[in-house]
Amino acid sequence: MTDVSSNPLLAPSTLPYGLPDYRQITPQHYLPAFEQAFAEHRREISVITRARSMPTFENTMVPLERSGELLGRISRTFYTVSSADGTPEIQQIEETLAPLMSAHADAIGLDGALYWRIKTLHDALDGLELAPEDRYLVERHYREMTQAGAGLDDEQKAALTELNSRLSVLTTTFEKNLLADTNDLAVVFDAADELDGLTSGELSAAAQNAADRGLDGKYVITLTLFTGHPYLSTLTRRESRERLLAASRSRGSRGNDHDNRAVLREIVRLRAERAALLGHASHAAYVTSDETAGSPDAVHALLRRLAAPAARNAAREQAALQAIVDAEPEPFALDAHDWAFYTEKVRAAEYDLDRTALRPWFDAERVLQDGVFRAASELYGVTFTERPDLPGYHPDVRVFELHNADGSALGLYVLDLYTRDTKRGGAWMNSIVSQSGLRGTDPVVVNNLNVPKPAPGEPTLLTLDEVTTLFHEFGHALHGLFAVVTYPHFAGTAVFRDFVEFPSQVNEMWILWPEILTAYARHVDTGEPLPAAVVEKLHASEAFNQGFATSEYLAASWLDQAWHSLSAEDAAADIDVAEFEARALAEIGLDNPVVPPRYSSTYFAHVFSGGYSAGYYSYIWSEVLDADTVEWFRENGGLTRENGERFRTRLLGVGGSKDPLEAYRDFRGRDADIASLLKRRGLAD
Numbered sequence: 001m002t003d004v005s006s007n008p009l010l011a012p013s014t015l016p017y018g019l020p021d022y023r024q025i026t027p028q029h030y031l032p033a034f035e036q037a038f039a040e041h042r043r044e045i046s047v048i049t050r051a052r053s054m055p056t057f058e059n060t061m062v063p064l065e066r067s068g069e070l071l072g073r074i075s076r077t078f079y080t081v082s083s084a085d086g087t088p089e090i091q092q093i094e095e096t097l098a099p100l101m102s103a104h105a106d107a108i109g110l111d112g113a114l115y116w117r118i119k120t121l122h123d124a125l126d127g128l129e130l131a132p133e134d135r136y137l138v139e140r141h142y143r144e145m146t147q148a149g150a151g152l153d154d155e156q157k158a159a160l161t162e163l164n165s166r167l168s169v170l171t172t173t174f175e176k177n178l179l180a181d182t183n184d185l186a187v188v189f190d191a192a193d194e195l196d197g198l199t200s201g202e203l204s205a206a207a208q209n210a211a212d213r214g215l216d217g218k219y220v221i222t223l224t225l226f227t228g229h230p231y232l233s234t235l236t237r238r239e240s241r242e243r244l245l246a247a248s249r250s251r252g253s254r255g256n257d258h259d260n261r262a263v264l265r266e267i268v269r270l271r272a273e274r275a276a277l278l279g280h281a282s283h284a285a286y287v288t289s290d291e292t293a294g295s296p297d298a299v300h301a302l303l304r305r306l307a308a309p310a311a312r313n314a315a316r317e318q319a320a321l322q323a324i325v326d327a328e329p330e331p332f333a334l335d336a337h338d339w340a341f342y343t344e345k346v347r348a349a350e351y352d353l354d355r356t357a358l359r360p361w362f363d364a365e366r367v368l369q370d371g372v373f374r375a376a377s378e379l380y381g382v383t384f385t386e387r388p389d390l391p392g393y394h395p396d397v398r399v400f401e402l403h404n405a406d407g408s409a410l411g412l413y414v415l416d417l418y419t420r421d422t423k424r425g426g427a428w429m430n431s432i433v434s435q436s437g438l439r440g441t442d443p444v445v446v447n448n449l450n451v452p453k454p455a456p457g458e459p460t461l462l463t464l465d466e467v468t469t470l471f472h473e474f475g476h477a478l479h480g481l482f483a484v485v486t487y488p489h490f491a492g493t494a495v496f497r498d499f500v501e502f503p504s505q506v507n508e509m510w511i512l513w514p515e516i517l518t519a520y521a522r523h524v525d526t527g528e529p530l531p532a533a534v535v536e537k538l539h540a541s542e543a544f545n546q547g548f549a550t551s552e553y554l555a556a557s558w559l560d561q562a563w564h565s566l567s568a569e570d571a572a573a574d575i576d577v578a579e580f581e582a583r584a585l586a587e588i589g590l591d592n593p594v595v596p597p598r599y600s601s602t603y604f605a606h607v608f609s610g611g612y613s614a615g616y617y618s619y620i621w622s623e624v625l626d627a628d629t630v631e632w633f634r635e636n637g638g639l640t641r642e643n644g645e646r647f648r649t650r651l652l653g654v655g656g657s658k659d660p661l662e663a664y665r666d667f668r669g670r671d672a673d674i675a676s677l678l679k680r681r682g683l684a685d
């Protein structure tokens with residue numbers, strides 16, 4: 001056993017806000033600390049479950065919410081680092097930890113005695129006269145443990161554990177197969193002229209890819225997760241585009257060792273069996289029952305509502321692209337691999353907009369201080385002070401302290417902007433310390449991006465997409481920072497998956513907001529604002545190509561729903577994957593062969609190996625609330641303290657402590673109206 005004096009993870013940090021002191025922590029500290037934390041958490045739970053007295057809110061829920069504090073602290077300290085600076089040593093620890101974490105989570109989550117106490121409280125809920133947040137806490141714990149299977153008998157629990165463990169093997173296999181087939185299918189080109197249209201940098205990267213594979217003198221293009229590859233928009237040779245798209249779409253369905261068809265059918269079957277075991281008609285019914293959507297019917301109704309107008313818009317866009325092709329010397333019928341290429345021609349002609357030329361106006365420091373922070377100050381009255389005295393886990397990490405308008409301390413915002421080999425891809429927000437009245441903690445939140453680091457002394461210039469990402473992730477950060485809840489279970493972003501993207505999407509509205517844009521979008525050398533004509537083009541091109549983008553997204557969402565809406569019995573049938581897909585897409589009218597789904601089943605990692613099974617619809621579901629909220633801000637004068645205060649107190653601050661749709665009504669004065677989303681995406685009739 002490691003004692004407190006020699007392991008800094010076992011004692012609370014002495015830094016402000018409980019920021020972990022990474023200067024004191026070495027990788028060897030983690031596993032022993034986790035072991036002690038698991039034991040402590042088990043001990044805390046057993047104190048609750050062994051109590052002789054009947055369950056009360058005070059003897060069950062309160063200690064439950066106090067429990068696991070050490071484990072939570074160590075976990076957040078560790079996973080912050082493993083995702084953003086996962087050295088081989090840290091990765092090794094993460095691998096060792098994975099089965100220990102899941103076994104621990106199962107032991108607590110399926111604890112029959114704990115479940116009995118919570119269920120007893122839940123059954124008597126109306127007579128307990130609890131405060132609203134307390135009452136909701138009982139409901140949520142009861143619901144979550146029931147979803148996990150804590151209410152099953154021992155035989156059923158054994159069957160469930162068996163299903164879960166087989167599923168975890170299958171989802172890992174799916175991911176491994178996908179990775180292997182993606183690598184195998186990297187497309188080899190013999191000569192540079194086949195890749196006409198790529199930049200010299202892209203071409204030399206392709207030559208390097210080839211050399212790395214021992215194919216000197218050739219060119220290799222590696223595939224991305226999407227069906228559509230970014231190079232499809234610039235490759236001038238039709239055959240090259242065709243080869244690239246065909247390779248991308250064949251992943252996981254070629255009858256080789258990496259074929260994912262049987263794997264995904266078994267995943268679908270076992271998920272349906274598990275749903276049946278837990279009392280649901282399908283996996284989609286099981287998943288959506290504990291989301292704001294409530295049922296697959298609600299999800300299907302939304303997807304159906306959007307599909308027809310999206311398909312119509314895509315057909316209109318297709319006709320415009322076909323017209324360009326028809327004007328060429330050798331016209332042909334536009335195919336899926338031609339879409340992006342001709343779309344870029346239209347974009348250039350209609351909007352005269354070269355998005356890559358905008359970077360000098362997006363100096364990262366100005367975007368942060370005069371854009372992201374300024375919008376938050378004007379809306380919410382918060383101020384930001386950089387604290388270079390506070391250490392991060394890496395020299396590039398910056399720490400900012402936030403204060404409220406009345407001068408009171410709010411929390412810390414940690415920003416890790418740059419890409420590095422040890423950081424996973426994408427961008428995200430996570431909490432290092434969650435706000436909780438019960439535990440007396442203030443929030444510490446982190447934003448990670450993957451912006452390439454410039455040479456020393458050079459400014460960091462962002463793309464418009466990176467600017468968008470920063471505003472988006474900061475929206476998640478505000479959700480965490482503004483939490484005002486009693487129980488840690490409810491802090492900030494601890495909300496339903498089909499709700500969590502909503503606040504971050506809303507924060508993107510300030511990117512092109514005139515007062516904010518003029519403040520931050522200034523030329524790095526001259527300080528000149530972005531020319532008005534460019535701003536106009538940015539606004540004008542917002543709805544461009546939305547028919548295609550919406551259709552390919554909806555098609556993938558529909559495939560996810562189609563697979564996961566099968567009953568256990570139907571899922572047991574011998575299903576041909578390609579036929580199943582074709583039938584599903586035809587059923588919703590998204591079967592235009594020129595607009596394929598964003599992912600086909602055999603490489604749809606979000607739903608077959610990631611955490612989005614029966615949940616890929618969440619993005620558009622959240623966007624209904626987002627668009628409706630943006631409309632509200634516009635109607636009420638936009639960027640004002642009054643508007644910010646209302647959004648902060650009625651929505652962001654309550655986190656997961658009440659029914660999110662109730663919080664939404666409280667903020668908006670009514671339920672969300674889909675009209676704003678239809679307008680934004682050009683889908684209104």
Ligand SMILES: [Zn+2]
Nearest residue numbers: 472476501504
């Ligand atoms: Zn997000």
